[in-house]
Amino acid sequence: MTSQSLVYLVALPLFGSALLLLGGKRTNRWGHLFATAISASAFGVGLYQFSVMLGQPDSQRALTQKLFSWISVGTFQVDAGLMVDQLSICFVLLITGVGTLIHIYSIAYMSHDLDRRRFFAYLNFFIAAMLLLVLGDSYLNLYVGWEGVGLASYLLIGFWNQKPTYATAAKKAFVANRVGDMGLSLAIMIAFATLGTVSFAGVKEHAGQASTGALTAIGIMLLVAATGKSAQFPLQAWLGDAMAGPTPVSALIHAATMVTAGVYLITRSNFIFDAAPTAQLAVAIIGAITLLFGAVIGMAKDDIKKALAASTMSQIGYMVLGAGLGPAGYAFAIMHLLTHGFFKAGMFLGAGSVMHGMNDEVNMRRFGGLRKFMPITFATFGLGYLAIIGVPPFAGFYSKDKIIEVAFNAGGIKGITLGAAALLGAAITAFYMTRVVILTFAGNKRWDEKAHPHESPILMWAPMVLLAVGSVASGFLFTRGDALRNWLAPVVEPMPVHEAELMSPAVVSILALALVVVGVGLAIIKYFLSEVPVVAPTDVTVFTRAARRDLMQDDFNEAVFMRPGQAITRGLVKTDVAVIDGAVRAVARLARGSGNVLRTTQTGFVRSYAMWIFLGAVGLVAAIWMVTL
């Protein structure tokens, strides 16, 4: 079913950002409003597509639009085509919806910044790139969106790049993403080499005939790409530093949309992962590891944004775990992704408004007792908090518990380990989220003198309220009558749920809730009841110190990659100058040196010349003599 309006989804924000960037000073006055309008219109188009799709029967829901033949060389045919199906429409709505809310929020948040126009241009560019990512109909189109999003996050993280630390953070993010992109481009190459095509439809159709080895290779490479973009285990070091960007950026990119691109990629290539069990297992393992990794870091971070970033890393670990559990888990991974989009973005905006009130203070040990001063923020943040730890009526409960349940039902030791990890993660999540809420809103004031917290303007709390509503209702809406599962069924072909599950859903939920309560209790004891020191205590266990240093991820990266890399560079530069260039200069010196040697034969004496002539004659006779020997 072709549609002509898909291109506007990408074209509108792209046009918006181009206009704002090229417009320059003249667009300052209305720039931000224009950008928000563009984002809203994109959301409108998204809704229109959604409505069109709802009207279609289950199987023909996918809408495609072929713009032009992008690259066609021999058998390598790639069209600039867009496709929206059940899976990508969820993303489109999430991106444009949450995006518009964050645009509104940014109007107020960035009101005092003199580069606001440029900020909104970057936001629009990000929306365009993200939409291209989810709407691309082939891996190569996805790749364009993929790197576009990487560039957007680079620009937005490094928005205040006059501070060198922020500029370095932006560079670190882009390079880490680029490592992931290397994986994606390799996956595309393997796909083309083995299957002869790179479009999703083509790969899906031929996946059956390809060897499992090739498919596993593609799967592993896709996983590398996902870890790069979604900050999963090996390539997660950049997410903490990405908080250098303005808070709306963290909310939009590093909570709701970009970081979930990895999950989208895995879900979109479900046909590859289903046919390559080892790759699928790797995905689940990476998910589980990141889940715990993020949770542990979350516990030790005093900076509110870094704590939320760590929690994002761990929540995405859940989604990747879900996606790695095969067809059963895809739907729940996407559901958790959507609900997470709501409550995590809400919480980030809440953190933003707290920072706004406390003139950009981020250290939670400097907050305390803000409940009375910022009631709306506290309310929305609280709702988001309840959702994330998985309290039953809220969204988190539905999506996260289902993932834990599917993890357990994966069967065998794999099921148990993954399930246990997920459960442990849930407990730790409860602990650090409660810690964040208590440190920020409860307890006594630990502000420094200048701080006078006040509620943020309507433009900021309105989006937070909407997101809070979303985080409350979305879980219930998605699971009512398995709405989301059936909606995604055509894309991910769910296997029939086999009965022999290890634990019934009820048992899993009770177990999870118990752990959550334990987590919350511990946090209350540690932070609510006892006095919270303003300066972080130093005599702490080695685990806390490690967690404070992000479990040594930066040190590891620097020791293994950065320093040896710099050493190689310095070494190569020296050898290039000395050896290769030296060889060239040596040839020059050789020429001059031999010139000097020969010069000494010109003694000026006639007799020595006579001797040379005579030696010539002798040489000649000797030659004749030898020849006739």
Added chain:
Amino acid sequence: MINLAINVGQTQTPEAVLFWILGPLAVIAALGMLLVKKAVHSAILLAWVMITLAIFYIAQDAVFLGIVQVVVYTGAVMMLFLFILMLVGVDSSDSLTETIRGLRPIAITAALGFGGMMVSLLGRATLGRTSVGLADVNAEGNVQALAALLFSKYVWAFEVVSALLITAALGAMVLAHNHRIISRPTQRDLSTARFRSGSLASAAGLPNPGVYALHNAVDVPGLLPDGTAATSSVSETLKARGDVIESKPFQLEAREEEE
């Protein structure tokens, strides 16, 4: 008489005798040329070698060349050498020690190598036939045969060589001629200069070299009336070369005043 001598030379043994006597002598003379200090001696030795060669030419039926060698080559060219030696300094001998470091050993080894290889080459070289001898070619006489050949096949070379001779002669004249900067003083100029120069001591001309002296060679200065040597009487070149002999021994002792 000449034909007799030539025929005698032709037969096997006399030629061998001739060769074995004169050959080594020529080589020794050549070696002598190298080792002797004075240039004149080596000139003489070279003349000797040339004469031997002339004889060898005649022995090898090259009568015309032999005569030309003696008359033209040794006669004229060698004499030219002696003449130049005279100019440059008959007794100018140069020490045999070598100035350029390392030249002598190399030269000697090279020469030995060269000579050795040439000799061994000649020894091994198979000429393919015994010497044909020039008997039939010189039938009507060596000179006539040579002339016939010279003016038929080599006439072009002959003309070119003659041109070469002329240019050589001209070249030598140009090279040796040095352009007088001041015009040659005439007799009149010399006499006015004698009388105009401050003292009249030399106005009446000076004694010629060798006058009033026991030794009339050109390199002994003449004596002035008071018995001392007149240095201006010896030519400038001899003075420059420092060949002027002390005139003291030839001066008359002042006779004691007997009366």
Added chain:
Amino acid sequence: MNWLTTLMALPLLGALVIAALPKSMSNKVKPVALATTLVVAGATIAMAVGFQRDNVDMQFVEVHSWIPSFGISYALGVDAIALVLILLSVLLAPIVVLAGWNEPNGGRWGVKTFYVLMLVLETMMIGVFAATDVFLFYVFFEAMLIPVYFLIGGYGTGERAAAAVKFLLYSLFGGLLMLVSIIALYVLSGEQGGHTFDTFALSHLKMSSMTENLLFLGFFIAFAIKAPVWPFHTWLPDAAAAATPGTSVLLLGVLDKVGTFGMIRYCLTLFPNATKTFTPVILTLAVISIIYGAFLAIGQKDIKRLIAFTSISHFGFITMGIFAMTSQGHSGATLYMFNHGFSTAALFLVAGWMISRRGSSKIADFGGLQRVTPVMAWTFFIAGMSSLALPGLSSFVSEFLVLVGTYTRYPVAAVIGTFGIVLAALYILIPVQKALHGPVTAGNEALTDLNLREKIAIAPVLAVIVALGFYPSPLLNVINPGAAHTIANAGFTDPLPQINGEVGK
């Protein structure tokens, strides 16, 4: 209407006019130069329109005998690849003249000489791509060095004389090796049919594998020096750092392409079997160039040397694409040559402006340009993005084609090559961060932003970069038949996908 000769005559005509300009009209020199280059560009585009895409053999052919006794003829002709490269050099020329408006002042000779040299260089650039007679190609190949030598030596900065001499000798050495092979070809062609230098005829010569390998090496080393492949690259950074930005653009953008063009036109077509034997070695050299160039670029302190080393890394990609012997690889390599021309032009011109404003070319001397000169910072950023092959810009299409093309036949080379794109991110972002981001350091406060002339110069370059990124098919449709033909007659076919060969959409 013999197009190619007129194209080559026009710049010479311009040069004559400039030379004839009297002292009084010396301010007219630059406009005349610009006008000439624009006229030539227009004429070339007019010619290109007439180029039939699917006709694979030479077009616009002109053959006049030049030195009959040796069978040397003044033969010109253009196939797809040559046309694309002529277009590149002719389009870059006006941009370079416009961008480097005050480059020639303060050189060792006057402004006039600079533009005369530039226009003569343009003629030779067209000539070298258009020549189908090997001897004529060799003449242009060597003659091209002279104007560049004087441009670097006379108008450069730093130790320009040494760099100019090193460039000249290095390329001459390569040229001589090629001359040996050309003479051998002449002799061989003498034995098999008449003495000839025509490429087409020469490509049918039968020769023993040993001679073929040696001749191939003769040509290949000359081209490996020209398009710097790893061990022969040390002249490029010195020459690029010493030359004026305009000359460096022509040096890197067009002259180095003669090397890669030569590999396609002469190494592949004349010696197909030798190509097969040497491909593994060349691929290793290409991969080394990619990684080595990237690492060196990361370690550079001087901005012009950095750009030079990035080009070495890019040439590694092009060579890999050529010798991967697949249609994607070849089309990608040819497209890469065109794109690299524009991306390096952008990088070098903006770097040139930054250096002329700041007065020093050390990266450390810049800081916080984003705040002081936003437009210049943005152009440098976009040029940098095109250099690290950001999708949506032109270099990505060609780089990905090269990588895909290489992967189908040599997976290991492609994987290592892909690692190059990570290094590319590093060697662009490090200078971007040092020069553009961070607080405005001392000496950078008063830098003026781009003036109108500079904006007009850089705008078309960036436009091409973006346009070809989204819509490369006009160029690709021209290149594909040519590339496929080159591969076919070199005796290679694309490896089929591993599944049973039938290829789905």
Added chain:
Amino acid sequence: MNAANYLYVSALLFTIGAIGVVVRRNAIVVFMCVELMLNASNLAFVTFARINGNLDGQVVAFFTMVVAACEVVVGLAIIVTIYRSRRSASVDDASLLKR
């Protein structure tokens, strides 16, 4: 008596002439050694004329003599001019072309 014996003498004379040219310092003696070398080659020519039975050898010998004469004339003129300007006939003094 085999005619080739003369060739041995000519070779020896030629070598001695060569050493003389290299070793002796007085210009005139050097010149004489050159003459000696020329004479040695003349002897070889004559001997070969006799061996081959035609007079070409002698004609060449004749021409060599003429050329030698010219050479001596010019050579000695040069030596005289050098002597006149330099007061020494030693070959080593004329070494202005030293590096």
